Amino acid sequence: MPHGKAGAQADDSSKLQPSDFRQLWLLDSEVTFLNHGSFGACPIPVLEFQQTLRQRLEQQPLLFFSRDFETLLDETRQTLAKFVGSASEDLVFVPNATTGVNAVLRSLPFTPNDELLTTNQEYNACRNALDFVAERTGATVVIADVPYPIASADQVIEPILQAVSSKTRLALLDHITSQTGLVLPIARLVQALTQRGVETLVDGAHAPGMVPLSLHDIGATYYTGNCHKWLCSPKGAAFLYVQRDRQDAIRPLTISHGANSPRRVGVAPLGEGRSRFQLEFDWMGTDDPTAYLSVAKAIEWMGLLLPGGWAELRANNRDKAIAARTLLCDLLQVEPPCPEEMLGSLATIPLPDGSYTQLQNALWDEFQIEVPIVPYPNPPKRLVRISAQLYNTLDQYAYLGRSLLTLFAN
Known part of the structure; x- marks a missing residue:
């Protein structure tokens, strides 16, 4: 409270x-x-809550990391999952949406025959990640020209779908553009691209807390969003959503203990296993996780203001x-x-x-x-x-x- x-x-x-x-x-x-x-x-109250977590961590680091951390992370993940309209099993925390985009792009095995679709309004950092992956794999980046000024959402959909070809493997799309502040018709875009066999990676950096969000209804293959912007959590908290049948392919940028954890589903005793997806992303090495653990408090606090x-x-x-x-x-x-x-x-x-x-x-x-x-x-x-x-x-x-x-x- x-x-x-x-x-x-x-x-x-x-x-x-x-x-x-x-x-x-x-x-x-x-x-x-x-x-x-x-x-x-x-x-201020969310920062105060984060500070209590930091004090708890420093008072007994072994207790915090070895016994309490996973439960605390799961609890805040469940709150976040409810807020963004997904199952908690499909979410992991990342420091920011750019990291989420990089994790997906650098996990997928593109080839010189693949085309990677994005728009002229894609956020620069994520466009750089797309270019980096294309250069390393030989894939081609295709740019759909979304006009600005713009008269209607249809002017977003038409150029993107016209840029799709039989080689289009993935579309990287902003939910809300950073440069121009446009809320794109993301559910319509994802549905149309999915029907054409194109996977979608949505950069939703601004969406959580700004617009109503249901990841289940949007239906993107991958979706990442920041919690530090419109949710008002501490800096360093974001999430990555991956559809259940794609999670085995997506690895964090830092490979750590989760890669061969005996606690994986199918290895651990029945009822005790966790997906490699969460095992790997939940622990990438010693860090200060209190920004992640404060997300539920930010959701609660901001929801009380009006x-x-x-x-x-x-x-x-x-x-x-x-x-x-x-x-x-x-x-x-x-x-x-x-x-x-x-x-x-x-x-x-x-x-x-x-x-x-x-x-x-x-x-x-x-x-x-x-x-x-x-x-x-x-x-x-x-x-x-x-x-x-x-x-x-x-x-x-x-x-x-x-x-x-x-x-x-x-």
């Missing part, structure tokens, strides 16, 4: 305003922080992002670049051409605004990407708009 002053405020959260919610985070009150999407921000729980929290953030985008588009006199139905709690607004680094630095140096200026599709084209979390106010977005106008006028 909530702790201390922050906990007392959250218990009566129906009376809190956005400026009050900010007190539940450690964010600097002198900074206009509009960039929750990059690294998230962990509430009377309607997570559904109201997601709707609140989305409505705020849409209102903020409208405000900024009006101030900057630009058209919204995508329909509202393709937005979650991120939104991007086109800006006049220019240096993205100079503009981002000026917003920070002169106005103490923390917001990303994105070079898209290529410099000098650029966007401003805003995030919306409970602690943000519309006044902050208005301040951003006025600051941009000031900088453009100089």
